[in-house]
Every structure is written in C-alpha cells, then in structure tokens.
Amino acid sequence: MLLIAALLFGLLASFAFLYPGAFNKFLPFYQLRPFHVSSALFWIITGATAGIIYYKKEAFNLSEENEKTESSFIVLWIGTILAIFLCYALRLFGGREYWEFPPVLSIPLLAGWMIFMISYYTQLAKLKQAKPLYIWMWSTGIFFFLITFVEQNLWQIPWFRSSFLKEITVQWKANGAIVGAWNQMIYGTALYLMVKISNNKTIAESRKAFSFYFLGLTNLMFNWGHHIYNVPAASWIRDISYIISMTEWVIFISIIKDFRWKLEERDRLKHLIPYRFIIASEFWVFVNLLLALLMSIPAINRYTHGTHITVAHAMGTTIGINTMILLGSLGYMLDVDEQSMRLKRTIKNANLLTQVSLGIFWLSLVVAGILKGYRSVSLNIVDFREMMKPVMIAMTVVSVSGIGLMVGLGTMAVCYLLISKKKSIGIELQHGKS
Amino acid sequence: MASKIFIFLFSAFAAYSYIVYISSDKGNKEGTPDKHVIAGWKTWQDKNCQSCHQLYGLGGYMGPDLTNIVSQPGRNTAYLLSFIKHGSDKMPDFELNETQSGDLVSFLAWVDKSGKSKVREDQVNWSGNYMLDKPN
Numbered sequence: 001m002l003l004i005a006a007l008l009f010g011l012l013a014s015f016a017f018l019y020p021g022a023f024n025k026f027l028p029f030y031q032l033r034p035f036h037v038s039s040a041l042f043w044i045i046t047g048a049t050a051g052i053i054y055y056k057k058e059a060f061n062l063s064e065e066n067e068k069t070e071s072s073f074i075v076l077w078i079g080t081i082l083a084i085f086l087c088y089a090l091r092l093f094g095g096r097e098y099w100e101f102p103p104v105l106s107i108p109l110l111a112g113w114m115i116f117m118i119s120y121y122t123q124l125a126k127l128k129q130a131k132p133l134y135i136w137m138w139s140t141g142i143f144f145f146l147i148t149f150v151e152q153n154l155w156q157i158p159w160f161r162s163s164f165l166k167e168i169t170v171q172w173k174a175n176g177a178i179v180g181a182w183n184q185m186i187y188g189t190a191l192y193l194m195v196k197i198s199n200n201k202t203i204a205e206s207r208k209a210f211s212f213y214f215l216g217l218t219n220l221m222f223n224w225g226h227h228i229y230n231v232p233a234a235s236w237i238r239d240i241s242y243i244i245s246m247t248e249w250v251i252f253i254s255i256i257k258d259f260r261w262k263l264e265e266r267d268r269l270k271h272l273i274p275y276r277f278i279i280a281s282e283f284w285v286f287v288n289l290l291l292a293l294l295m296s297i298p299a300i301n302r303y304t305h306g307t308h309i310t311v312a313h314a315m316g317t318t319i320g321i322n323t324m325i326l327l328g329s330l331g332y333m334l335d336v337d338e339q340s341m342r343l344k345r346t347i348k349n350a351n352l353l354t355q356v357s358l359g360i361f362w363l364s365l366v367v368a369g370i371l372k373g374y375r376s377v378s379l380n381i382v383d384f385r386e387m388m389k390p391v392m393i394a395m396t397v398v399s400v401s402g403i404g405l406m407v408g409l410g411t412m413a414v415c416y417l418l419i420s421k422k423k424s425i426g427i428e429l430q431h432g433k434s
Numbered sequence: 435m436a437s438k439i440f441i442f443l444f445s446a447f448a449a450y451s452y453i454v455y456i457s458s459d460k461g462n463k464e465g466t467p468d469k470h471v472i473a474g475w476k477t478w479q480d481k482n483c484q485s486c487h488q489l490y491g492l493g494g495y496m497g498p499d500l501t502n503i504v505s506q507p508g509r510n511t512a513y514l515l516s517f518i519k520h521g522s523d524k525m526p527d528f529e530l531n532e533t534q535s536g537d538l539v540s541f542l543a544w545v546d547k548s549g550k551s552k553v554r555e556d557q558v559n560w561s562g563n564y565m566l567d568k569p570n
Binding site for chain 2: 017020021024025028029030031033034093094095096097100136140151160161162163164165166168169170172173210214217218221222227228229230231232233234235237238239240242297298299300302305306307308311372377382384
C-alpha cells in the first residue's frame, strides 16, 4: 500500500513540477513532495522490518516469537504513519529533509523502533552459534537507524542551531548515515534470500563478504560529507569523506570481476521470480555506484550538486535497488513461484515494463542534471527560469516514464496484495477446519 | 575478530561525531541567531520551503537556491518581501503576515552570512578537492 501511495504521489508531484499553476490551488508541489517522500521512505523501512521479523524465526532458530511485542511495534508504527499523512493533508509540516512532518511525531516513531529493537535483540541474544553476515547486517542497520534518527532530531536542542553551518552539517551527517542504516537492513535481507535461493551458506560466511560489510560500515560512518562538500564548514570533514568514499571503487571493481560468475548463477536461477528482482537490483547497484563514485569527487560534485543528478541517484537506488530487493523478499514470503502461470507471467511482464521505464526515467534525470549543472556552473546563468528552460524538456520525459513505472510497479504491488489476500483466506479456512 | 573490528569502528565513529558537533561551525561567522532569525527559521520549516528551494544546494528543485539570495545583485529586502507576499505563477501565496515575511528574510540574511553556496573554479585543486578558504 505504501509503495502504491509513493507511486501515485510521485507521479502527481512530477506533473505538479511541470505545471505548478494547475496544481497550486488544490494540491501544490510543496504538499505532494512530502506525501511522496514519506510514502517511499516508510515503504522501504517498513518492508525491511517486515522481512527481518519474518525471517528471523528461521535465522535465529526460534521456538517461539514475540508476537505481542512485535504487534505493538506494528500498530504504533502504522498509526504514526497515518497521523503523518493526516498532517500533510492539513498542510502541517516540520520542514526537515526526509522527515517533513511535525517533529512531535518523531516520538511515537522512536518509541515504536525501540520496541522493535528490544524484541529483536532479546531474541538474538538466545542465538549462541556463529552468526552469518545477514544477521550482522540486520543488527547493524537496526542499531544505526536508532542512532541516526536521534541525531536527525538534535536540531531541536538550541545549541545545535546556534550556527547554521553546524546545524546543516549535523543534519546531513545523520541524513547520510540513516540511508546506510536502512541499506544494511535491506542488503542483509538480499543476502539471506540469496543463501536460501542458491542453497549456498558460504556467501554469508566468507572473509570477502565480511570485508565488504566492514567497508560498507566505514562508509556509513564517515562518508556522509559528500552531501555538504560546498558547505564552508570544517574542511577536514570534506577531506575524510572524499578519501572514504573513494574506497568504494573496490566494490565497483569486484562487481566487474564477478560478472562471468554472475552470468552462470543467473542461468541456473532465472526461473525464480525473487531471484529476478535480486539480479535487477544488482544491475542498479552497479549503475548507481558508478554515478555515486563520480558524484563523490568534489570537482564533479561542483556540477552535480543541487541538480537532478542527485534525484537520479536517490530514485535509482530507492527504486532500482531497495524496492527490487523488497519485491524479491515479499515474493519469497508469499511463495510467488507457487502461484498460477498467469499471475507469474503478469509479474514478469510488469517487471520488464518497470526496468525499461526506470532506465528512461533515470537517464532523463541524469540529462536534466547535466543540463542544469552546465548552465549554472559553466555558463553561469543566474536567472533561474532561463537556466531551467531546457531542463523542463528532460523533466517531461521523466514524468512520462513515471507513468510506465507506476503501471509496472503498481501491477506487481496489486498482484502481491491478491496473493496475500488469497493466503490469509486459506489460513482462516484452515483454522476454521481445525 | 569481527566483534573487535566493529567495536573499534564504532569507537572511532563516536569520537568523530563528537569532534564534528563541536568544531563544524568554523568559528560561527554568521553569529548567534536572534529571535527574528529563529522565528524565520520556524516559518521556513512550517511552510516546508525546503521542498521547493535549496540552502547550499540541499532541498527541492522547483525553485532556486536561496543561500545567497539576499546578497544577489538586483535583489534587496524590499524585492524579497514583495515576492514572498505576492508569490509567482510557480510559487503560491503562503499568506504570511508582515512579521512572518520579515522574519523569513532575516533568516535568509543570516544564512547568507554563513558563506557562499557556489564553489568557484579557482577553489578546486589538482586532487579534485575544494579549497573553500581560498580568498577571491
């Protein structure tokens, strides 16, 4: 449902961007954007936690679950999300990046997350044997989500607002790291899925896998400075971030080296729908990692910062990587490969439409960003409307390809909802019989 | 072994975070915000201005970056107040009163004092990094 909401509001926001006069009276861009951003972020975070709650029973060898505690978390979390959307509908905002709702609603979110953490870690403590990497990643993501969420709210303490440079630095330190936190949770789920699908435990136990985990963790902790390269705060923040971010070339080169092995794996497993989503996510990891590495070089960042290239990266990762992994995860949970041929064919066709649309969408945003960066930096055009004239053409392509994304992803979301409904009716009937 | 590496990294992260908190303000040349700046900042957040505008390139892309709008040639306080009051075909009228508009301009003037959003070509060195302390 959150995914469908993110798609709908995203599409509306893209047209509000092109035709603001038509939207300003009833649903302006400054109202649509928070609806879209919150829907997308809560889709990702909620999807990640749903996977962890579902998979940990098997992963932790649990004999019983904390159903009551986890239900409290879910009720509090979903209730707060609904309250957030109500605030947006009433045009009540908090105006922070990612969390555009009134800050008082951070309290129930934080309370809910702590309930989830307590449930997770008390169950983890019972697992005595060596933990595969996906458990490390889930544990890291959950822990750092708490830290970075609290850090994102430090601005409410007056000392952090005594300087604009300090406030923006701390805000984007937290914003950058929180992305790393939810990525740890989601990539951990991708790794778990690959262990199950390929029946190969070693991919979550190898030294190479753990090395990449620590590389990722180092970037989560110290790489966030690329968001604020142009901010005249302490220069060592930029220096450290630049050096740390360049370490990710190791991951990029590793993906290239493993390409032939990946092709062999793909031939073995491509009949499985969850695998198709995982392999799609790996393609988008490759493409977005290259973009991120280039953007992390300050001399290039000078052109890309404040342009739609940032949006291309944000949406390319949110849709191409995180959403694909979550669709694979949900498909695995729902036994999508056991469904009818017709339903599976619908999902495969919808996935194809999604990938093509996402490709056009992403490229158009990159082109829009290049145009804005070139006109702003090289041509030094100061008049905003003049600068944006050719950019709007690229943004029109973005909106049109967004329709394809909406249809493709929306179709898959509806298919999953239908499967889920069928399964819950089946469970009710079973309980009725027994 | 993995636990030890994690503890080491987390300790480094905690120390780094503390150093960032205490020394990222670079001497606070914009000065401590007065009550008008704080009120203007609150209006900026309440009206979700960052969804369309950027400060230091961070925010939405519907409108221009406002970091240095106050010191931009051809723009002055009267221009900004008039723009906020009447809006444009892209920017709706937020129905701010005179006090709110004045406070918002005070906030933007304070942000302007913190530095320049745009990086000059001569501030980029051979390694691709910036030298933002380099004078004009």
